[in-house]
Amino acid sequence: MQTLTNRAKQVDRRPMTxxxxxxxxxxxxxxxxxxxxxFKKKATVNYPEEKRPFSPVFRGLHILNRDxxxxxxxxxxxxxxxxxxxxxxxxxxxxxxxGEEHLYREEKYAARxxxxxxxxxxxxxxxxxxxxxxxxxxxxFAPANYQRKGFIYGKEDLLIPDPKHPIxxxx
Amino acid sequence: xxxxxxxxxxxxxxxxLLLISAVLGISLLIAMYSTWxxxxxxxxxxxxxxxxxxxxxxxxxxxxxxxxxxxxxxxIPATANRFLFVLGPSMAMLTACLTSAxxxxxxxxxxxxxxxxxxxxxxxxxxxxxxxxVGMGVYGIMIGGWAxxxxxxxxxxxxxxxxxxxxELPMGLALIALFMISGSLSLKDxxxxxxxxxxxxxxxxxxxxxFLICAFAECNRTPFDLPxxxxxxxGGYHLEYSSMKLGFxxxxxxxxxxxxxxxxxxxxxGGYSFPYMDSLGLSPNTLTILGICxxxxxxFIFIFIFMWVRWTIPRFRYDQLMKxxxxxxxxxxxxxxxxxxxxxxxxxx
Numbered sequence: 001m002q003t004l005t006n007r008a009k010q011v012d013r014r015p016m017t018x019x020x021x022x023x024x025x026x027x028x029x030x031x032x033x034x035x036x037x038x039f040k041k042k043a044t045v046n047y048p049e050e051k052r053p054f055s056p057v058f059r060g061l062h063i064l065n066r067d068x069x070x071x072x073x074x075x076x077x078x079x080x081x082x083x084x085x086x087x088x089x090x091x092x093x094x095x096x097x098x099g100e101e102h103l104y105r106e107e108k109y110a111a112r113x114x115x116x117x118x119x120x121x122x123x124x125x126x127x128x129x130x131x132x133x134x135x136x137x138x139x140x141f142a143p144a145n146y147q148r149k150g151f152i153y154g155k156e157d158l159l160i161p162d163p164k165h166p167i168x169x170x171x
Numbered sequence: 172x173x174x175x176x177x178x179x180x181x182x183x184x185x186x187x188l189l190l191i192s193a194v195l196g197i198s199l200l201i202a203m204y205s206t207w208x209x210x211x212x213x214x215x216x217x218x219x220x221x222x223x224x225x226x227x228x229x230x231x232x233x234x235x236x237x238x239x240x241x242x243x244x245x246x247i248p249a250t251a252n253r254f255l256f257v258l259g260p261s262m263a264m265l266t267a268c269l270t271s272a273x274x275x276x277x278x279x280x281x282x283x284x285x286x287x288x289x290x291x292x293x294x295x296x297x298x299x300x301x302x303x304x305v306g307m308g309v310y311g312i313m314i315g316g317w318a319x320x321x322x323x324x325x326x327x328x329x330x331x332x333x334x335x336x337x338x339e340l341p342m343g344l345a346l347i348a349l350f351m352i353s354g355s356l357s358l359k360d361x362x363x364x365x366x367x368x369x370x371x372x373x374x375x376x377x378x379x380x381x382f383l384i385c386a387f388a389e390c391n392r393t394p395f396d397l398p399x400x401x402x403x404x405x406g407g408y409h410l411e412y413s414s415m416k417l418g419f420x421x422x423x424x425x426x427x428x429x430x431x432x433x434x435x436x437x438x439x440x441g442g443y444s445f446p447y448m449d450s451l452g453l454s455p456n457t458l459t460i461l462g463i464c465x466x467x468x469x470x471f472i473f474i475f476i477f478m479w480v481r482w483t484i485p486r487f488r489y490d491q492l493m494k495x496x497x498x499x500x501x502x503x504x505x506x507x508x509x510x511x512x513x514x515x516x517x518x519x520x
Contacts, residue, residue, distance in 0.1 A: 027484060034483040038215040046220070 059124045059137040062115055062153070063160050067105050070162040073134035076110035080126035080135055088119035089126060106132075113158065117142040117151040182285070190291055194271050202425035203233040205474060209425075212478040240418035248411050250320040259315025260412065260419035266308040267426035273297040274433050275359045277443045277463040281456055289443075289463070290359055297358040298346060301434060302339070305389055309335040311423065312391075312398060316408035327407035330489065331398030334388055337496040338395075342385035344504035345378040348511040349438060362442035366449070372439040377507045379439045381500055386431040388496070390424060393481040397489055432473030433466065440469050 019025060045052050054060070065073050076093035094111035096104045103109075126135050145151055207222065207229065214221030222229030247256055277289035294300060309332050316328020352374055353361045365371055372379045388395040399407030409420040436442060443462035453461070487495065 031479060031483050034216045034479065037218055038212075040218055042215075042220050043218050044220045046223070 054139050058139055059122045059127075060140045061117075061138050061142055062120075062126070062158055063136050063138050064113065064155065064158045065134055065136055066160060066162060069102070069105075071101075071103060071105040072109055072159065073105055073132045074110045074113065075106045075108045075132055075134070076113070077108075077131065079129040079131060083125040083129035084120075085123060085125065086119045086121045088116045088121075090114050110155065113155045115153050115158065117153055118148060186287055187291060190287075190289070191272075194276065194291060195268060198268060198271050198426055198429055199422075201429045201474075202422055203237070205425040205428060206236065206421075207233050208474065209478050209481075212475065213482050216479070216482040237418065240415050243414040245414040245416070246411075248320060251411065252318045252320070255314050255318035256411075257416070259311055259318055260409075260416045260423070261311075262314060263308065263311025263423040264419045264426075266304050266311060267423040267430065269304045270301050270427075270430045270434070273300050273358055274430070274437055275362055275442060276466060278459045279455065280459045289459070293357060293359045295355070295357045298350070298356050298438075302343060302346070306335075306339060308389070308423075308427070311420075312408050315412070315420065319408070319411035321411055323406075324408050324410045327398045327410070331391065331408060334391075334395060334397060334492060334496075337493060338385045338388035338500070341381050341496065341500035341504040342389065344501065344508055345375075345381040345385070346438075348378045348504075348508045349375055351508070351511050351515055358437055358442070362437060362444060365441040366444035370439065370441045375439065375507075375511070377503065378511075379435075381504050381507065382435065382439070384495075384500065386435060387477070387480065388492075390427045390431055390477070392424075392428065392477055394484040394487050395492060396481075396486060397492060428474060428477050429470065432470045432477065435473050436466055436469035442466055442469075 067073050076091050078091060078093075081087075081089040081091060090112075091110045091114070092112040093108050096107050096109055122137070124137055127137050142151065142153075210232070211221040211229070213219075222232040225231040225235045247253055272291045273294060275288075275290040275293070280287045280289055312331040312335075313328050316324040316326075316331070319325070349361075349371060350356060352371065353364055355361060355364075361371070387393075391398050399409065409417055412420060443459075443466040445462065445465040448458060448462065448465075451458070
């Protein structure tokens with residue numbers, strides 16, 4: 001019969017020889033194998049201390065980016081929300097007032113911007129849809145939480161800190 | 172008329188009490204850290220790391236496990252016999268600890284001009300005592316399994332009892348061959364003979380092999396762990412036990428393992444003696460301390476072998492176990508005994 005792989009082995013059905021019936025040589029051989037495993041490299045990664053590197057295309061937690069002058073890039077166009085297959089993104093737009101030019105890059109900005117991390121499937125479509133390079137996916141993932149509402153990330157969770165105007169973010 | 176003078180030698184009593192506490196403490200400590208060692212060895216053999224969270228290298232893991240067992244809820248099943256239910260683990264623990272009394276942990280130690288023997292009781296029937304106590308050990312399993320009033324526990328207890336009884340026979344026969352050579356049942360004599368001559372494992376290799384296999388069976392360790400077969404018997408005779416009573420059963424197994432290892436080192440591997448020990452020209456006290464270290468190193472090697480075998484060999488089927496005991500080991504032990512006797516006769520005559 002044609003075998004599917006070359007790994008198939010014919011089962012030896014001959015009666016056991018005296019040496020095989022003694023079992024001890026086979027047991028010693030087995031013990032040799034287990035002993036050799038003691039000195040092999042361990043497969044386990046000591047997780048909190050050492051982390052396995054993510055792949056360069058890893059899609060983690062979202063961040064809302066700022067431009068070179070520290071102004072928010074997002075204009076609340078809603079393209080990310082439209083692109084989102086899981087409907088995880090909601091936002092509310094607001095108009096920039098005079099005197100807020102140092103805070104928002106364009107005339108319109110997102111007053112509220114929320115991503116439900118329980119709905120999000122981390123596909124990265126929002127990142128692709130964004131015309132202003134405002135939303136990016138970082139290399140971390142959402143930490144555990146006790147409540148569902150803790151997984152709805154608002155602007156204060158997503159926006160990267162402003163290097164020029166450090167403000168204390170209220171949670 | 173001779174007046175009966177009962178003079179209690181208090182220094183003797185204190186000395187023995189100290190020795191007993193030391194031996195008990197060390198046995199418990201080693202049993203505790205055997206659980207840690209077991210998990211480490213298991214992990215290494217399976218390419219894992221083993222416990223490493225509690226303390227450096229997970230060294231506080233046994234304390235955490237023990238603490239957990241103490242705080243667990245104690246459950247005695249409603250249909251169980253309460254007295255026997257408590258007696259079971261107590262018996263297991265007691266018999267496990269009793270054996271250490273006759274093992275010579277070292278030679279004489281001279282403290283402040285007084286010779287102190289590092290053996291609790293140098294009785295001339297030392298090995299018989301061990302065989303008797305090990306034979307009692309089966310009651311712990313039997314009573315525990317019976318008192319639980321659970322069919323799985325009872326089945327496991329029956330298995331345990333028949334296994335221990337079956338494997339005691341070849342063990343005893345292997346020992347008889349050893350006594351033919353030593354001519355003494357005292358463990359101290361046996362060690363001293365090996366100190367002056369060769370280790371008995373060289374004279375009795377088959378006897379040692381039989382003893383080793385039987386020791387595995389007596390300790391209910393893999394490949395003979397049928398009494399606590401997790402998959403068929405839901406954990407075996409300690410199925411209904413919880414909290415520290417379960418802890419006692421598990422602990423007794425590790426103490427048994429330690430004592431068996433010490434016994435095998437004593438009977439076949441020279442006990443506290445090591446090669447060229449008397450030609451080193453060291454003071455007797457230094458030699459004694461080195462001897463204790465030698466005994467413990469041998470013991471630890473045996474404990475490692477116990478664990479190594481456990482994570483290598485799968486469990487025997489029950490009929491295979493009985494077949495091995497009665498049809499292989501007993502005839503082999505008998506032949507070994509006869510051959511030893513013949514050689515001794517031949518050399519004498």
